Amino acid sequence: MVSELLIPGCQSWDYELLLEYFTSRDVQEILKITLPSTLRHDRIIWHQTNDGVYSVKSAYKILMAELEQHRTANNIEKWKELWKFKAPAKFKTLLWQAFRNCLPTRTNLSRRGINCPLVCVICTRDMENTWHIFVSCPYAAQCWTISNMKDIVDQCAKNADRFVDWFFKVLMAGDKVNVGGKENNAIGRTPTEWRKPQYQFLKCNVDATFFTETRSMRFGMVVRDTEGKCIGCRSMVMEGLYEVKEGEAMGLCEALSWIREMNFNQVIFGMDAQIIVKAILPLKS
Ligand SMILES: [Zn+2]
Incomplete structure (x- = not known):
């Protein structure tokens, strides 16, 4: 208890006692703490709120901030990978917009003050946002089924709550090839230029x-x-x-x-x- 580190009856730190428990550097820091003018009982406080009282809301806020920091760090690394893709520039730009959530989906348009319905223009079942148009829209699901990627897409969707995380999971699951102990990644392939066939072929x-x-x-x-x-x-x-x-x-x-x-x-x-x-x-x- 902090009160045990004070000289009994006085409102000052017990310097000798502090030296017993802390390093000299910490003692110097402790001595900088101003003690209250009147003696009060020690109590446990939550330093994330102004009144020192713990609240679930404040803890949630801290955890979400940490999570966001972690995600941002991860995403910056992922986005660097995006520009290395051997893919047409317009495809990379589309992905970049999806990662940044700045595609002109109805949800985003509405957020920017444009008066429009929020429901998906194709399926009219759910809100049209980046996740919906690429992942959860039945029309998107049909596309994934045709391309034989539905299983991978669904599996990755279970373990990702943001489009960017989902996309890289799909990419890793779909493009990582491991045959005969050799690992190959489609991102790193050098594309060869496609040449048109000769006339009538x-x-x-x-x-x-x-x-x-x-x-x-x-x-x-x-x-x-x-x-x-x-x-x-x-x-x-x-x-x-x-x-x-x-x-x-x-x-x-x-x-x-x-x-x-x-x-x-x-x-x-x-x-x-x-x-x-x-x-x-x-x-x-
Ligand atoms: Zn839809």
């Missing part, structure tokens, strides 16, 4: 992605004409995890079947798995 680009957590592979394929216009695309999931070269070859087989089903003729194939390209090229000659 179509070009089909195909790629495979590997998901160790769900032990599955996903294939994506897109067919474009000589103008670069997309005339067909498909994505599919396959259970099981194979080596990269096997998975890429299976992706190519799926693409060939699909091209045949679609009756596309004179198709040139493009893929980034050099081992498969080298294995197939001699067949052409």
